[in-house]
Amino acid sequence: MTSEREGLRYVIQEHHARRLHWDLRLEREGVLKSWALPKEPPAQPGIRRLAVQVEDHALEYGDFEGEIPEGEYGAGTVRIWDRGTYIPIKWDPNEIVVEIHGEKLRGRYVLLRFQPDKDPKNWLFFRAKDAS
Numbered sequence: 001m002t003s004e005r006e007g008l009r010y011v012i013q014e015h016h017a018r019r020l021h022w023d024l025r026l027e028r029e030g031v032l033k034s035w036a037l038p039k040e041p042p043a044q045p046g047i048r049r050l051a052v053q054v055e056d057h058a059l060e061y062g063d064f065e066g067e068i069p070e071g072e073y074g075a076g077t078v079r080i081w082d083r084g085t086y087i088p089i090k091w092d093p094n095e096i097v098v099e100i101h102g103e104k105l106r107g108r109y110v111l112l113r114f115q116p117d118k119d120p121k122n123w124l125f126f127r128a129k130d131a132s
C-alpha cells in the first residue's frame with residue numbers, strides 16, 4: 001500500500017458504458033472510494049460536477065483499462081483518463097478536501113455531500129479557488 005507521505009492513489013477512468021461517465025477513485029483504508037461523474041471532471045475552479053458515490057473498488061482496479069463484456073455490469077470500454085496521487089486535507093462524513101497531483105487535474109479539490117439526509121449518494125465535485 002502507498003504511504004500517505006508519498007501520496008495515496010488517485011485515478012479517473014473514462015467509462016463508455018450505456019452512458020458515458022467518469023469514475024473518480026481515491027485510495028482510502030485499502031480500497032478505492034469511488035464516485036461516478038456524468039460530466040467531465042473540471043480542471044478549473046468554478047465548475048461543479050455531480051458525483052454519485054458508488055461501491056468501493058479494489059486497489060488493483062485502478063489500473064484497469066479495457067473492455068467489460070456485453071452482459072456484465074458496466075459493459076463497455078474503460079480508459080484511464082487521469083491518474084496520480086493525492087493528499088487528504090480533510091475527510092469528514094459530508095466533506096472531503098484533497099490535494100490532487102494528476103496529469104489533468106492538479107490542485108485542491110472538494111467533494112461535498114449536499115443532501116446528506118435526502119440523498120447521501122449525491123456529492124458535488126469541484127476544484128477549490130486557488131488560495132491567495
Ligand SMILES: [Mn+2]
Pocket residue numbers: 015017021023036074
Ligand atoms: Mn463506471
